[in-house]
Amino acid sequence: MAGRGSAWSRRLSRRAVIRAAGAGVAASALWTWSCGGKKAGETPQPGGTGTPSGKPVKLGYLTSLSGAATPYTEPERTAVLLAVEEINNKGGILGGRVELVVRDDKGVADEGQRQARDLIENQNVFLLFGVINSAVALAVSQYAREAQVPFVDTIAQSAALTEEKGHKYVFRTATTHTGIASRSVAKLAAEQKDWKRWYMIGPDYEYGHRLVEDFWSYLKKKRTDVQRIGEQWPKFGAGEFSAQINAILGAKPDAVYSSLWGGDQVAFVKQAKGFNYFQQVHHSGWAQVDLDVAAAIGADYPKGVLTGTNWAYYIVKNPQTDAFITAYRGRTNGLPTSGAGLGYTAVYLIKAALEKAGALDREKFITGMEDLKYDSIYGAINIRKCDHQAYGPVFVGFSDQVPGEQFSGIPKPTVLTPSSFPDMALPCSEIDQLRKKA
């Protein structure tokens, strides 16, 4: 009896272990959650003075505080806290003190929606803002629409949020999304006469695919002689790219467009260098030399990579940027990344819209955001009424050493603005059509 019993329990445990292994694979797969793009920024403007005494302005801030997004979300959070503190030191908004309620969306759509609901129903926040992951942003946006509460997206980059899935209650204060970003890079790519045979690589999820498709459809429109000869879709966070690099080099493209970001981007560049990749193809992509990545790779980042950014502290020279850099450095000892700029700008845009509205009223806030013009750390920006998307300068160019620094960037960018490069934005009529179809 005892013998049979133990054999049975052993078999059971073997089965349990295999089942557990299956659960392990599934759980880990869930864990490697996908993330939405990045980027955006802002400055103190003399408002009121003294201690705020009016009705507090309670803002619900949703962000991912763990996982692959933290190199972007931590600087953003630092900058959001900085902006709130600056505003409160100068009299708050409409005389009321700004109160921040921070929640971790864990990079999961359901969790983001749950936290959004809790912020609205139990914390009584005036509005929601934040979010880096595009899937979370779309879920929160849907909830905001039902609850009739404004949601201001700060980092998440899927164009869908303000294009086909846009609505009255959702705004994006980042001056780029996958469409704006890709079309801006594609404009310069189209000017490179002998870049004809293109190869695409990106992480296999919404942001990665959308950035590539937006780029390719615009390039095709501008150039009839380009050809897409191959593509690679590694999983997000793969870390290992030698097989992809080898396959790309074997296909002998003229140029490569990449939507890899974050740790993947660092890993790709480090590995590609060993294959002499940068001597064989022209590499391009959005946000390829943003500070977070460029600083990690250091002084020997390859030169001549075609890329773009919404902001870099060394590009824009204006009093707002200078004040922001000084204040940010005072807090962290580090330089502000594009993620930090995004959070800072968002808070100041919310303030500007509320002051334009003149009252702590959601419907009036929406009108306040529409056609809002603001001098930010990026320069002049404008939130367009028809899609609730912020537009401002976009900086594209080739990677090179940033003078006086140990890292690379785009020290001599071409500055594209909505007026100099109207294709940056889809026409309002097209936005309407997209929304009707969706």
Place this chain on the structure above:
Amino acid sequence: MTDPSNLVLQAIAGLTFGLILFLVASGLTLIFGVMRILNFAHGVLYMLGAYFAFSVTRWFSDTPAKFIIALILAPLMGAALGLAIEFLLLRRIYRRAHLDQLLLTFALVFIAADGTRLTWGVDFKSVDVPPFLTGSVSLLGRSFPSYYFLVWAIAILVAVALWAFVQRTRTGLLLRAIVQDREMAGALGVNTARIYTATFMLGAYLAALGGALVAPLRAVALDLATESIIEAFIIVVIGGLGSVFGALVGALLLGESNAFGALVAPRFAIVFPFVLMAVVLIVRPFGLFGQPESE
């Protein structure tokens, strides 16, 4: 596509990835086989190996051989951490249900993630390729990173050493006895507690070695903890629980399927490992080199 040198180079890229995966999976399968513990924290030990390597290269920043020192020290630090985990935590729950063990190792993942954040911050860290390996060698008319030869050398050395340890030493013999029939081994007087500690330390050493070795090829960041762990689980299932040789074969299979998937069907390359696992589970539920339960 038809160029045969392309295929050879792709196979070599797959081999490199496979060997890296082997370092992670071999420790996982040993811990699995001997201790029957599904070590969720294995990915964390891999990540910490990379962070340890980063710190060691900082401590010895003026020494030309700093990365070699890191390759020696980081895995030892991993093993020390493994000792602490086994001695202070795991040891207390061996008699409990699998679920409790799972929960404990899963909790370690979160503790380690926050600990890492507090210690190193969240920004990407970088470890440089050692100066004598920064270049590339010409292979079939194309450039191939010199550093990968170091990866091969170390992974092959580890594979041989592990084989010799498991097949040729007395501890290895006891270890195999436990994998095969733990109750009988215990009844025959094998000091299972000591073997457990040694196994977990060895597993942690291998994971940290893998992390240190890939540090120059990656961004050293928190997401390293999840980077290879799914593959490692798949490899262990494919190769058979507790079989180091199975882990080697499984790792190489996965590396090559990834490489040729990228060449042949890049849109679907991402599912190949799962298909491979599913097929193996259907045909040989106990894995390619695992043993069905003996009665």
